Amino acid sequence: MHYLYIIYSKSLNKYYTGESPDVEHRLQQHNSHYFKNNFSKGANDWVIKLKFEINSKDDAIFLEGFIKRMKSRKFIEKILHDPAILKQILSEKP
Structure with missing residues (x-):
């Protein structure tokens, strides 16, 4: 199993998207x-906002x-909502 994730830093007020098992x-x-x-090095208060399970890397x-x-x-916020x-x-992936 693999995951797409979106994390959020309140101190930066930014989102970061990645993938990981x-x-x-x-x-x-x-x-x-x-x-x-990495872009995420600017903060240490990242929290998971979305963990989306996917079958393949x-x-x-x-x-x-x-x-x-x-x-x-x-x-990103639209994805978090839905x-x-x-x-x-x-x-729709080619």
């Missing part, structure tokens, strides 16, 4: 600045890239 462990890595050159990477290409906070959007995006 173990979201809780990945969150711990983000908050401990394990990823030295390829689909998780596809969704992660799709969301990041949108470069839209409104789009995660079914992610299923629709996957169903």
Whole structure:
């Protein structure tokens, strides 16, 4: 199993989107600045806002890239309000 996740930092007032087979462990890595050159290194108060289960790593990477290409906070908040959007995006995947 793999997951697409969206985390949020109150101190930065920013969202971050990623993929992982173990979201809780990945969150711990983000908050401990394990990823030295990652956008998430600017805060240590990240919390999970969405954990979306996906059958394959390829689909998780596809969704992660799709969301990041949108470069839209409104789009992320729309997904948080209605995660079914992610299923629709996957169903239209080429």
